[in-house]
Amino acid sequence: MAIPGDAAKSLNTWTDLSGFSALRQTAQSDAKAALPAVAKQFESIFTQMMLKSMRDASSGDGLMDSDAGNQWRDMFDQQLSVQLSQGGHGIGIAQMLVKQLGGALGGSSDGATGASANAASGDGWQQRLHSVASAVTSTGEKVLKLLPKDAEEFVRQLAPYAQQAAQKLGVSVRAVLAQAALETQWGKHLPTHSNGNTSNNLFGMKAGSSWDGDKVSVKTLEFEGGVPVQKHAQFRSYDNPGQSFNDYAQLISDNPRYARALNHGEDVVGFAKGLVSGGYATDPAYAQKIIAIANSPQMRDALDAIREGALKNVGSQPNPSE
Structure with missing residues (x-):
């Protein structure tokens, strides 16, 4: 049983996990046919880990680097790892796995004893290969769902x-969490001393x-005439997240520029457009990004996960100064 064409194509795109279901089914019914595809997925994951380690070992951000640029670079590396493993012979890991595991899934042996032994061996490898396919599926989902996992912790x-x-x-x-998520990429990138x-x-x-409080000078991306320009700017620094939320709420509520952002209730669109009309950010797509994250x-999922806890018991909320 070969892997269906559409499913095989989906394995070439790191954001598309639909092919893993077909890969798992193929591994259950025809382990030998699924082996090359499973091996390539393992090579892809290994390549992605290698690229990440290489990036982490770099000397630091370049002159034109930014958080947005780093995010796109990570997405490029994830797709690159897939393309490297799927094209030609890859980097050789998939071939090695097929060679090592394929022998146990090979053809039949002559004689009743040989056939029985080969069947037993094949069954064992088929079970192990199914586990491999399941592991690839799980790992692929973790790669794609890394952001939601971070989102849940961020929201909690x-x-x-x-x-x-x-x-x-x-x-x-x-709406407030969406803006914070946009500004920090779900808490992964904050101005750092x-x-x-x-x-x-x-x-x-x-x-x-x-x-007159503590501050930090970092590179930031500003938009001038709709064109992104990297600059250095000084940002406020706080002892804890509560102080940041408190200072932000005071700025928005007290500054007349942001009057249009107030009292919108569940209307995230009105809130986001009110911020932009007050000049909160130079990014022309700032409002759309807040709306997209909020929706x-x-x-x-992150809000649903904690709705019975942090959002239900108002009396247990921490003091912003804590």
């Missing part, structure tokens, strides 16, 4: 602070002349 930790800020602004918790300490700045709040499956 920050929901109590976000609820307090949302109540002050008259908007939904979802030279000593490695985080600024806890979750909303890209810059340190203007009126700011994403990641946000929905």
Whole structure:
């Protein structure tokens, strides 16, 4: 039983997991036919890990690097690892696996004893190969769902602070969390001090002349005439996330520029457009990005996962100064 054509094609794209189901079914019914595809998926995962290690071992960000650029680079590496393993002979790991495992799945032996032994061996390898296919599926799903997993943790930790800020602004918790997720890539990229300490700045709040607190200078991407330009800017630094939410809520509620962002309730669109009209960000797609994150499956699933906890018991919310 060969892997269906559409499923085989989907294995060439790292974001498409539909081919793994067909691969698992093929491994159950015809282990030998599934072996090359499974081996290539293992090679792809290994290649991706190797590329990630190479990136992590670099000397640091380049002059034109940015968080957005790093995100696209990671996506490119993930697809590159798939293409390298699927094209030609790859880097050789898949071929080695097929050679090592294929012998146990080989043809029949002469005589009753030989045939029985080969059948037993084939059954054992078929079971192991099914486990391999299942492992590939699980690993592939983890690669694709890394962001949702981060999203759930991000929402779980920050929901109590976000609820307090949302109540002050008259908007939904979802909207506030979506903006924080956009500014920090779900908490993975916050302005950081030279000593490695985080600024806890979750909303890209810059340190203007009126700011007398701690600050950090980092590279940032600004849009001038719709064109992204990398600059250095100073951002506010906080002792904890609660202070960041509190400062953000105070800025939005007290500054007349952002009056149009207030009291929108569950209307994320009105909130996001109100921020942009007040000049919160230079990115022309800033509002659309907030709306997309707020309405994403990641946000929905993360909120559903903690709705019975952090968002239900308002009385247990932490103090923003903590």
